[in-house]
Amino acid sequence: VARxxxxxxxxxxxDANCCCDPDCSAQDFSLFTTCSVxxxxxxxxxxxxxxxxxxxxxxxxPPEMIFKLIDQVNPSIFCIHATNYKxxxxxxxxxxxxxxxxxxxxxxxxxxxFSAQPDSWSLDTDAQNRPEANETSRYEYGVPVQTEDAFLxxxxxxxxxxxxxxxxxxxxxxxxxKCIRSVxxxxxxxxxxxxxxxxxxxxxxxxxxxxxxTVQSIIVQSLDGMRTLLSSSEGLRLPMVLDELxxxxxxxxxxxxxxxxxxxxxxxxxxxxxxxxxxxxxxIEQSFEISFTQENTQPVPLSGNPGYVVGLPVxxxxxxxxxxxxxxxxxxxxxxxxxxxxxxxxxxxxxxxxRAPVLFGYNMISGCRLRITAAMKCQPLAQTLLDxxxxxxxxxxxxxxxxxxxxxxxxxxxxxxxxxxxxxxxHTLQSSCQIPVSLGIEVKWTKYGSLVNxxxxxxxxxxxxxTTTLKQLPSGRERIIPITSSVVFTDISSPAEPSYKVWPxxxxxxxxxxxxxxx
Amino acid sequence: NSSSQxxxxxxxILLYVNGVYYIFYFLATLAMMIxxxxxxxxxxxxxxxxxxxxxLMAVLEVPRLYLGFKGNLTEAEAVLGLSLGLTVGxxxxxxxLLLWQTYVLWADVLLNAVLLSAYGLxxxxxxxxxxxxxx
Numbered sequence: 001v002a003r004x005x006x007x008x009x010x011x012x013x014x015d016a017n018c019c020c021d022p023d024c025s026a027q028d029f030s031l032f033t034t035c036s037v038x039x040x041x042x043x044x045x046x047x048x049x050x051x052x053x054x055x056x057x058x059x060x061x062p063p064e065m066i067f068k069l070i071d072q073v074n075p076s077i078f079c080i081h082a083t084n085y086k087x088x089x090x091x092x093x094x095x096x097x098x099x100x101x102x103x104x105x106x107x108x109x110x111x112x113x114f115s116a117q118p119d120s121w122s123l124d125t126d127a128q129n130r131p132e133a134n135e136t137s138r139y140e141y142g143v144p145v146q147t148e149d150a151f152l153x154x155x156x157x158x159x160x161x162x163x164x165x166x167x168x169x170x171x172x173x174x175x176x177x178k179c180i181r182s183v184x185x186x187x188x189x190x191x192x193x194x195x196x197x198x199x200x201x202x203x204x205x206x207x208x209x210x211x212x213x214t215v216q217s218i219i220v221q222s223l224d225g226m227r228t229l230l231s232s233s234e235g236l237r238l239p240m241v242l243d244e245l246x247x248x249x250x251x252x253x254x255x256x257x258x259x260x261x262x263x264x265x266x267x268x269x270x271x272x273x274x275x276x277x278x279x280x281x282x283x284i285e286q287s288f289e290i291s292f293t294q295e296n297t298q299p300v301p302l303s304g305n306p307g308y309v310v311g312l313p314v315x316x317x318x319x320x321x322x323x324x325x326x327x328x329x330x331x332x333x334x335x336x337x338x339x340x341x342x343x344x345x346x347x348x349x350x351x352x353x354x355r356a357p358v359l360f361g362y363n364m365i366s367g368c369r370l371r372i373t374a375a376m377k378c379q380p381l382a383q384t385l386l387d388x389x390x391x392x393x394x395x396x397x398x399x400x401x402x403x404x405x406x407x408x409x410x411x412x413x414x415x416x417x418x419x420x421x422x423x424x425x426x427h428t429l430q431s432s433c434q435i436p437v438s439l440g441i442e443v444k445w446t447k448y449g450s451l452v453n454x455x456x457x458x459x460x461x462x463x464x465x466x467t468t469t470l471k472q473l474p475s476g477r478e479r480i481i482p483i484t485s486s487v488v489f490t491d492i493s494s495p496a497e498p499s500y501k502v503w504p505x506x507x508x509x510x511x512x513x514x515x516x517x518x519x
Numbered sequence: 520n521s522s523s524q525x526x527x528x529x530x531x532i533l534l535y536v537n538g539v540y541y542i543f544y545f546l547a548t549l550a551m552m553i554x555x556x557x558x559x560x561x562x563x564x565x566x567x568x569x570x571x572x573x574x575l576m577a578v579l580e581v582p583r584l585y586l587g588f589k590g591n592l593t594e595a596e597a598v599l600g601l602s603l604g605l606t607v608g609x610x611x612x613x614x615x616l617l618l619w620q621t622y623v624l625w626a627d628v629l630l631n632a633v634l635l636s637a638y639g640l641x642x643x644x645x646x647x648x649x650x651x652x653x654x
Contacts, residue, residue: 047625076625077624077625077626077629078551078554078624078625078626079624079625080559080622080623080624080625081623081624081625081627081628082618082622082623083621083622083623084619084620084621084623085565085621085622087560088559088560088621088622089559089560092560
């Protein structure tokens, strides 16, 4: 202990204020103010130990360094009298790995964290995967769907709009993403993310076998946006360069995963949209979607339970004809209440037929422009415009509640159709041509139920078609008429009447001779 | 009349005091071992032998004291001789706890020294009593 000096850092030189430094002479001690290390001793828990005490005597002239070797005694009754254990109060020096203890040391210290029980930490991946095989078969909500190499990828925009391929799809999480990918037509067959193989080559791990991703359907989109469904006997179509175009590039993937009610994936299918990339395009937009359905069920999405939820589509349907008694309604995706969707071309006759569903609570207005030339005939034009405004299958009934069942006929509200003519009554010439120029759908709804949790209920739906007379144009001239369609939701709920009972009053009438002897 | 009675009164008193002291000694040593294992670095393969010795000593103590009482009161030298033999075993274990424990605290030294001196005095008195019974 007398030889230990912690502050002696400079070799062959005197450290400032270090009293135990052997390189310091008497003149150096006269410059010190205190001793930075006053005591050097072992563990203070020992009953008696040697300690080296250094101190400066500042009163003497010149100041001297005093060194004393004393026995320090720990007065506590629990002081350590003796130890028979070599490393009792010292840090343990680690084992040197040799050929014999290497495996045991690797088990104990080889992982990211050191565990106290080396047996539970087995780095043998086979032994680890097999007892966990039962756990990968059962997925829970949000757990990434595992495939052979990594996870089922659903490219999505991260931070910016560029596609990131590292986004895993979570089980039972229905997602729809759109992102941009940079492409070049020359290298299009070497870009992995444009080829169908990239999305279906790895199979999903589920229970004891692996589920291959099958191709459900392929839709081919042409350069101007027209889509064609290919017959299902086609095989894989890989991208290739043809006439300065890159064809069979993946523009969208739609995964459908079927699972059991215990969380095991039994089927996986992917529907592709393939398109062509022209030479000038530097980026394309890809859209991805994944949806999970339970086997043997056909989920019907409700728009509210029971009242409509703002933002969910208004459910509509048809009544099958010829039934005198209440019958079920046909209500599926194709008979939704839809409205014309404005396009970039704004030409009514060239509209690609895209329609937007009417969402509850969202007032919408859309339109297009009709260019009338002299050569156009009235009747076909009127019919075409009616199709453009109303769509292919305009429903007859609208569900009153968000969860109206098809069997409950009384829960469905009929759509009232009105025709308004823009012409003044005095000018009515029924023989002249009337073409519809606007469709206005007014949905009247009310609040229903309790005060604290009112539910939205549709009471009345009116579809109003406004027509105007088409005047014959001199040849060579043309006119442009705006065509509009709109949806308005009006709240017609009456103010609520709180129905609280009146506090009961006590009606006591004493008999008039109650105080007889005194009054 | 002490001449007709060969049982040793000091031995009886000492055995009784030894019994009471041993209970205190056992509890104190066990508590200190628990304290040592928490405060100091006490690996399991050092703690196990120390605890084993302590419990073995407790197991030996009960028949030792019982045989001592019985031998002294019935003046049977064989029984008292057996008790003396068990005392030798207890002395060995006590010396282990005094010198060769992993951590020997100052309190350990005190307790074990007192117990050792009690054993020594007891042994002497037992030998005297056996000599008195035999003759």
